[in-house]
Amino acid sequence: MNVTVIGTGYVGLVSGVCYAEKGNHVICVDKDVSKIERLRSGEIPIYEPGLKELADSNTAAGRLSFTDDLTEAMVAADVVIIAVGTPPLPNGEADMRFVELVAREIGYALNGYKVVVVKSTVPVGTNERVRGIVAAISDYPFDIASVPEFLREGSAVKDTLNPDRIVIGSESTRAAEVLTRLHQPFTDQLIMTDIRSAEMIKYASNAFLATKISFINEIANICEKVGADVTEVAHGMGLDRRIGSSFLRAGIGYGGSCFPKDTKALIQIAGNVEYDFKLLKSVVEVNQHQRYGVIDKLKRALGSMHGRRVAIWGLAFKPETDDVREAPAIEIIESLLALGAIPRVTDPIAVENFRSLLNHPSIEWCDSALDAAKQCDAVCLLTEWEDYAKLDLKEVERVMASPILIDGRNAISKEQLEGTLFAYYPVGRPMMNIEDIAIHELI
Ligand SMILES: NC(=O)c1ccc[n+]([C@@H]2O[C@H](COP(=O)([O-])OP(=O)(O)OC[C@H]3O[C@@H](n4cnc5c(N)ncnc54)[C@H](O)[C@@H]3O)[C@@H](O)[C@H]2O)c1
Numbered sequence: 001m002n003v004t005v006i007g008t009g010y011v012g013l014v015s016g017v018c019y020a021e022k023g024n025h026v027i028c029v030d031k032d033v034s035k036i037e038r039l040r041s042g043e044i045p046i047y048e049p050g051l052k053e054l055a056d057s058n059t060a061a062g063r064l065s066f067t068d069d070l071t072e073a074m075v076a077a078d079v080v081i082i083a084v085g086t087p088p089l090p091n092g093e094a095d096m097r098f099v100e101l102v103a104r105e106i107g108y109a110l111n112g113y114k115v116v117v118v119k120s121t122v123p124v125g126t127n128e129r130v131r132g133i134v135a136a137i138s139d140y141p142f143d144i145a146s147v148p149e150f151l152r153e154g155s156a157v158k159d160t161l162n163p164d165r166i167v168i169g170s171e172s173t174r175a176a177e178v179l180t181r182l183h184q185p186f187t188d189q190l191i192m193t194d195i196r197s198a199e200m201i202k203y204a205s206n207a208f209l210a211t212k213i214s215f216i217n218e219i220a221n222i223c224e225k226v227g228a229d230v231t232e233v234a235h236g237m238g239l240d241r242r243i244g245s246s247f248l249r250a251g252i253g254y255g256g257s258c259f260p261k262d263t264k265a266l267i268q269i270a271g272n273v274e275y276d277f278k279l280l281k282s283v284v285e286v287n288q289h290q291r292y293g294v295i296d297k298l299k300r301a302l303g304s305m306h307g308r309r310v311a312i313w314g315l316a317f318k319p320e321t322d323d324v325r326e327a328p329a330i331e332i333i334e335s336l337l338a339l340g341a342i343p344r345v346t347d348p349i350a351v352e353n354f355r356s357l358l359n360h361p362s363i364e365w366c367d368s369a370l371d372a373a374k375q376c377d378a379v380c381l382l383t384e385w386e387d388y389a390k391l392d393l394k395e396v397e398r399v400m401a402s403p404i405l406i407d408g409r410n411a412i413s414k415e416q417l418e419g420t421l422f423a424y425y426p427v428g429r430p431m432m433n434i435e436d437i438a439i440h441e442l443i
């Protein structure tokens with residue numbers, strides 16, 4: 001099948017490469033000419049395990065190509081997939097500008113029957129708007145369908161090639177048949193539904209996962225007060241199949257390009273039909289507050305933060321990605337700067353992206369976790385990179401001014417702490433090594 005994918009962000013690029021991997025001829029289009037040039041020269045602009053190998057082999061096999069010319073890319077297409085961004089507007093609503101512009105471009109480029117798929121995460125009713133925009137421009141026949149994307153960054157290729165399910169929202173038998181043929185090689189779990197339900201499944205799924213995270217974070221906060229261990233609690237809960245063990249890792253809250261934006265968008269979608277989504281509003285509020293637990297623990301350990309050197313391990317919103325969009329690290333570092341502290345920051349791959357978001361003269365950029373810890377009064381682990389869970393903390397302790405470790409992701413093991421004098425502050429678990437007393441009184 002001939003597939004044209006519009007937008008080469010995470011979703012467009014990964015799904016385009018994976019459609020090619022399943023034997024389709026895929027042309028990926030982006031209006032960002034420099035991105036297309038990089039892709040044509042074999043460079044992958046995002047960090048995503050396994051993506052480059054797959055892109056290279058499919059390009060070499062002649063199944064994958066890149067262009068900035070949408071009209072040319074659509075000539076032979078059976079399916080045209082919209083995968084452009086839907087970033088948040090200041091009021092939380094999704095910004096539909098890019099989707100609507102692409103719909104117009106599709107209208108002008110249409111040259112015969114095609115299935116137009118909306119893969120971007122969009123409010124209910126958007127597919128109908130896209131249909132209206134295309135139909136107002138073109139007389140050629142086409143069908144519209146919603147195929148939301150559920151990939152996670154960092155495991156996007158694996159998720160796309162082995163999805164739990166693929167949701168296909170369509171109201172035309174012809175489109176449903178085309179999209180079944182396109183997606184059957186990925187899974188037997190094809191959920192055929194109407195367009196509005198498909199659009200809603202995406203928001204409801206993200207909102208539910210975000211709810212699990214905020215729920216376990218609140219349980220963690222209570223655990224800290226009553227002396228229970230949230231990792232034990234989550235394990236005990238998760239074994240109940242009705243609950244499930246995933247997305248019960250307590251920490252500093254969710255970030256990334258999806259949960260923060262999609263939860264706020266769903267609150268707005270509900271508000272637009274006069275429904276007050278109270279539960280989801282609390283989920284967002286809990287998440288916003290959770291990151292400041294790191295600052296509270298630092299203050300408890302160090303007293304005044306002015307002039308304190310604080311190492312930050314991890315800037316990305318999660319491991320295995322260089323994406324820093326809505327990363328909790330942003331507000332944590334801003335708070336440290338406001339308190340007069342000196343953040344010494346590091347991340348295996350996200351430093352450059354972070355620097356382009358927040359480049360304050362007081363931030364010290366470091367090459368490694370050990371380098372960042374030098375002469376620091378405390379270390380805060382904000383992203384659970386595997387490397388950090390392997391660090392020799394005795395070595396880290398030696399370079400620090402005082403051995404205080406705030407673990408925002410419960411990533412450090414008991415074994416790592418053994419033989420050190422670290423005051424260890426995890427999330428929702430008992431502290432280890434020394435009593436819960438202010439270190440500044442000791443030193
Ligand atoms: N990032 C994820 O993990 C993820 C997962 C599931 C769903 N989604 C959803 O998928 C959509 C895309 O997300 P993303 O993270 O890939 O976006 P992104 O912002 O990383 O990339 C979007 C791309 O679209 C391009 N673009 C914009 N307008 C264009 C136009 N008129 N013609 C051609 N290209 C154009 C941009 O240049 C950019 O390269 C969003 O709605 C998002 O919510 C994202």
Ligand SMILES: O=c1ccn([C@@H]2O[C@H](COP(=O)(O)OP(=O)(O)O[C@H]3O[C@H](CO)[C@@H](O)[C@H](O)[C@H]3O)[C@@H](O)[C@H]2O)c(=O)[nH]1
Pocket residue numbers: 121149150151152153154206209213246247248249250251252253254255256257258259262317318
């Ligand atoms: O138990 C958990 C699981 C996740 N997180 C945090 O939640 C955020 C999101 O993580 P994850 O869902 O793994 O990453 P995303 O790439 O943002 O993927 C989510 O958002 C995508 C965009 O909509 C969807 O496609 C995916 O299905 C959905 O998982 C990250 O900050 C994680 O640190 C936790 O704090 N605790």
